[in-house]
Amino acid sequence: MTPGVHRMKLGAMEVIALSDGHLDFAPENLRFDPEAARALLVGSTAGYPPRIGVNCFVLRTAGRCALVDTGAGDSMGASLGALPGRLAAAGIDQGEIDTVLLTHIHPDHSNGLATAKGAARFAGAELVVHADDIAFWCDPAKQAEGPEPLQQRRAMAVRQTGAYADRLRPFAAEAEVFPGVTALPHPGHTPGHSGYLLASEGETLMIWGDTVHIAAVQVPHPEATVAFDIDPQAAVASRRRMFDRVATDGLAVLGMHLGFPGLARLERSGDGYRLVAG
Numbered sequence: 001m002t003p004g005v006h007r008m009k010l011g012a013m014e015v016i017a018l019s020d021g022h023l024d025f026a027p028e029n030l031r032f033d034p035e036a037a038r039a040l041l042v043g044s045t046a047g048y049p050p051r052i053g054v055n056c057f058v059l060r061t062a063g064r065c066a067l068v069d070t071g072a073g074d075s076m077g078a079s080l081g082a083l084p085g086r087l088a089a090a091g092i093d094q095g096e097i098d099t100v101l102l103t104h105i106h107p108d109h110s111n112g113l114a115t116a117k118g119a120a121r122f123a124g125a126e127l128v129v130h131a132d133d134i135a136f137w138c139d140p141a142k143q144a145e146g147p148e149p150l151q152q153r154r155a156m157a158v159r160q161t162g163a164y165a166d167r168l169r170p171f172a173a174e175a176e177v178f179p180g181v182t183a184l185p186h187p188g189h190t191p192g193h194s195g196y197l198l199a200s201e202g203e204t205l206m207i208w209g210d211t212v213h214i215a216a217v218q219v220p221h222p223e224a225t226v227a228f229d230i231d232p233q234a235a236v237a238s239r240r241r242m243f244d245r246v247a248t249d250g251l252a253v254l255g256m257h258l259g260f261p262g263l264a265r266l267e268r269s270g271d272g273y274r275l276v277a278g
């Protein structure tokens, strides 16, 4: 067992969870009754104030290798940015990664794309991301729009994705974007936020991205949003749609902010849901 590295099999596909580290989530960034949130979090695995993991996933299939999300790089302090070390510990050469799939553009998911000098960290990889995230974060005409934190995130997005400008492969609708991997747009958290459905030899697994940030609150209460949701109403609708699908189909999920390795299942419980071990 290597810390922060967890290997799984899905049919003929190898799925390797890699921890980029963790972040402390300020409770005021949760849009939910503060006392009720506190009561749900105290005693949960996240604790109070909540500390959540940041997970990335490597997919190996048919001689190909994809990385789903890149962690925070060196942009969010020492508790994050572990991905390059985890890849090495798992015996994965960065040059082996031929595709980077992003669930969305946000610092903890996309700031590991480029090196400190602005070069592509995954030099042989195409970058796959929903076109609406490219349009929202990377349009030069929008760089000065919105409040200061949004402008800062836009500047980071331009810098990170710019290193891949000549091998950017955006998608705009549900589509197979890698062998056995279908992109599923679930907009709201960001305009192009997407899950990825993995399928191999009849087995399936859903990478649900940031469908959930704070599981102890948002699983029983899908209406709870976070300050970073660009369109909170759409984020709730996407969360409900994703919850309904994975609960109905009995799909195991991998979440970027579920406790490492991020694997779980969802069951209906009263008006809401509950997470069970994957």
Ligand SMILES: [Zn+2]
Pocket (backbone or CB within 6 Å): 106, 108, 109, 210, 256, 257
């Ligand atoms: Zn996130």
